[in-house]
Amino acid sequence: MSLSTSMPVRLAGCGKTFADGTRALEPLDLGIAGGETLVLLGPSGCGKTTTLRILAGLEAPDPGGRVLFGEAEVTHLPIEKRNVGMVFQSYALFPNMDVAGNVGYGLRVRRLPEAERRRRVAEVLEMMAISELAHRRIDQLSGGQRQRVALARALAVRPQVLLLDEPLTALDAALRERLRVEIDALLRRLGITAIYVTHDQSEAMALGDRIVVMDRGRVAQVGPPREIYFRPANRFVAEFIGTMNLLRGELRDGRLVLPGGALPLAGSEAADGAAGETEVLFRPEAARICASEAAALVGRVRSAQFLGDRTRLVLDGVARRTVIVEAPGRREFRDGEAVGLTIDPTDLIRLPD
Amino acid sequence: MTRDRTRHLVLLLPLGILTGAFFLLPTARLIAVGASGEAGLAGYLAVLTTPRYFESFVATILLSLGVTAVTLAIATAAGLFLQRNAFPGREVLVALLTFPLAFPGVVVGFMVILLAGRQGVIGGLTDALTGEKLVFAYSMAGLFMGYVYFSIPRVILTVMAAIEKLDPALEEAARSLGAGPWTVLRDVVLPALKPAFLASGAVCFATAMGAFGTAFTLATDIDVLPMTIYTEFVLYANFATAAALSIVLGAITWLALALSRSLAGTTVAAAG
Ligand SMILES: Nc1ncnc2c1ncn2[C@@H]1O[C@H](COP(=O)(O)OP(=O)(O)O)[C@@H](O)[C@H]1O
Ligand SMILES: [Mg+2]
Numbered sequence A: 001m002s003l004s005t006s007m008p009v010r011l012a013g014c015g016k017t018f019a020d021g022t023r024a025l026e027p028l029d030l031g032i033a034g035g036e037t038l039v040l041l042g043p044s045g046c047g048k049t050t051t052l053r054i055l056a057g058l059e060a061p062d063p064g065g066r067v068l069f070g071e072a073e074v075t076h077l078p079i080e081k082r083n084v085g086m087v088f089q090s091y092a093l094f095p096n097m098d099v100a101g102n103v104g105y106g107l108r109v110r111r112l113p114e115a116e117r118r119r120r121v122a123e124v125l126e127m128m129a130i131s132e133l134a135h136r137r138i139d140q141l142s143g144g145q146r147q148r149v150a151l152a153r154a155l156a157v158r159p160q161v162l163l164l165d166e167p168l169t170a171l172d173a174a175l176r177e178r179l180r181v182e183i184d185a186l187l188r189r190l191g192i193t194a195i196y197v198t199h200d201q202s203e204a205m206a207l208g209d210r211i212v213v214m215d216r217g218r219v220a221q222v223g224p225p226r227e228i229y230f231r232p233a234n235r236f237v238a239e240f241i242g243t244m245n246l247l248r249g250e251l252r253d254g255r256l257v258l259p260g261g262a263l264p265l266a267g268s269e270a271a272d273g274a275a276g277e278t279e280v281l282f283r284p285e286a287a288r289i290c291a292s293e294a295a296a297l298v299g300r301v302r303s304a305q306f307l308g309d310r311t312r313l314v315l316d317g318v319a320r321r322t323v324i325v326e327a328p329g330r331r332e333f334r335d336g337e338a339v340g341l342t343i344d345p346t347d348l349i350r351l352p353d
Numbered sequence B: 001m002t003r004d005r006t007r008h009l010v011l012l013l014p015l016g017i018l019t020g021a022f023f024l025l026p027t028a029r030l031i032a033v034g035a036s037g038e039a040g041l042a043g044y045l046a047v048l049t050t051p052r053y054f055e056s057f058v059a060t061i062l063l064s065l066g067v068t069a070v071t072l073a074i075a076t077a078a079g080l081f082l083q084r085n086a087f088p089g090r091e092v093l094v095a096l097l098t099f100p101l102a103f104p105g106v107v108v109g110f111m112v113i114l115l116a117g118r119q120g121v122i123g124g125l126t127d128a129l130t131g132e133k134l135v136f137a138y139s140m141a142g143l144f145m146g147y148v149y150f151s152i153p154r155v156i157l158t159v160m161a162a163i164e165k166l167d168p169a170l171e172e173a174a175r176s177l178g179a180g181p182w183t184v185l186r187d188v189v190l191p192a193l194k195p196a197f198l199a200s201g202a203v204c205f206a207t208a209m210g211a212f213g214t215a216f217t218l219a220t221d222i223d224v225l226p227m228t229i230y231t232e233f234v235l236y237a238n239f240a241t242a243a244a245l246s247i248v249l250g251a252i253t254w255l256a257l258a259l260s261r262s263l264a265g266t267t268v269a270a271a272g
Helices: A048-056 A099-109 A114-127 A143-156 A173-190 A201-207 A225-230 A235-240 A267-271 B002-034 B042-049 B051-084 B090-097 B105-116 B121-130 B140-165 B168-176 B181-192 B194-210 B213-218 B225-235 B239-264
Strands: A009-017 A023-032 A037-041 A066-069 A084-087 A161-165 A193-198 A210-215 A218-223 A245-252 A255-258 A261-264 A276-282 A287-290 A297-306 A310-316 A323-328 A338-343
Touching: A009 A048, A023 A048, A023 A218, A037 A048, A037 A201, A048 A084, A048 A161, A048 A193, A084 A143, A084 B168, A099 A114, A099 A143, A114 A143, A143 A173, A143 B168, A173 A201, A193 A201, A201 A225, A210 A225, A210 A235, A218 A225, A218 A235, A245 A261, A245 A323, A261 A297, A287 A323, A310 A338, B002 B239, B042 B051, B042 B239, B051 B090, B051 B140, B051 B181, B051 B194, B051 B225, B051 B239, B090 B140, B105 B121, B105 B140, B105 B213, B140 B194, B140 B213, B168 B181, B181 B194, B194 B239, B213 B225, B225 B239
Parallel strands: A037 A193, A037 A210, A084 A161, A161 A193
Antiparallel strands: A009 A023, A009 A066, A210 A218, A245 A255, A245 A276, A255 A261, A287 A338, A297 A310, A297 A338, A310 A323
């Protein structure tokens, strides 16, 4: 199946204040390229769904906000005229129709001839690998099958834009993983413009061409997954995505002086000749465990958690706060044991002031 | 296992006693009385073949079906509006709509007379406007109006509860697929409310079949079945016929409830 359109989409100055006065969204500018998968990521209540609903046409932005599909302004076009595909967390399948009825509903509303309709339904069912479910009732389907049907239904009408609101949240972990891979492959193959809402960062990393991290109705950062992960723009993003350690200490002779030792910083920062309090961040996997004598920093194991492929260590005494690092799974650690750390200066993250 | 069984039996005991004392025994007696006339068991056949009784049955069933259909339509429209729109005074309006729940049939009949009776509001209004008094309180129309009036609260509460439980995403999904508001109503909302329609419709039908107070107050020229039973029983002391009519009325009503229950797959409680 091919979707000829790769519709670029743009939100311009779209804020949202609800009737009860709730300010769900500060005026937001966001461009989505044709065929791009954009993920809206953030904690519950940060305005992801509201943004998606404005794109869909289920909510109107506050006056002044504009929604553009390609060159056309659709701000005042109701959802049924926007030709968008929607996938909901609750699946929202029609219980009074079977699988084929659900998938073909959009085509029936469009009054496509019966034969054409049947052909298109069969095509989409096959694409989602659920052809054998065509005549099942909805209550005879598992959660994973339901979400496949929901995707098939949204894609059957060949939408200009696909909007997904936490489509995998209701599924168990293993199934979520599998469907995530399937959705990723599907979106890439179809080349459809997609906006995907989730609060799950690994889902966001795996699916997004770009990620929009949102915080209380504002965009905290927009960028490709790697940039979000390795170069967070602010403290919120740094702490929301993955695990992040904070080291705060005195800068002296190009080294950060901490309770557990002195950590060399990268050349540019060291050359500044600057002194005084400063802070750097690092990810657990950036630290290397080594013998105490060879280490820049020394700490004590407060707790060790064996995860199979690696061991997660919580260390005291390195910095003012505990730090979390990862060690190879083979080595065993006792509580209270002294461990040394080195961190490559290029793996240190500094937040813009 | 056996202890569980014993406990369940103990729990059912009060219901058993109640059913035995106040339902099974009188019903059995009623059935017996129904067959105690000159014709014996054929008395049951007679109540269906005698034109006067048969007409009463047909009128009552048609009236109840009509009332059920109109009540469902009004309650659904009002319920959808009330559940979907927030406006000042909404709570008061809901309370007003469910007000008739507290009225006995006599009061409902009285209100119909006040509205459409000889001295009623509508009569006065039409008299002033056209010089001709419109009076329909004592006809089928008056009865119909009264029945719809007291049926609405029972139905509207059930329908509103069902609408509230509807996942809004269902409608949004249908709209995203290109369906306009009326199409969504036809394809998604009404089918989803079917169980509520069956449940509250059956209760509405049963209540209308058995309603007495309103008909009695309006003293209409049409004999609904409960009125016929009353007349046979009190005026003519024709106990056998009254009992036979009662049993057949009960059977029809019970059948309607059972039918809706099997269609909806849920329990329907007869009220009123
Ligand atoms: N219809 C509404 N009326 C009032 N407040 C709302 C409504 N919908 C959402 N909100 C509020 O707007 C904020 C953003 O909500 P939402 O976009 O659903 O967040 P998210 O999807 O990121 O969890 C929340 O504080 C939420 O309570
Ligand atoms: Mg949400």
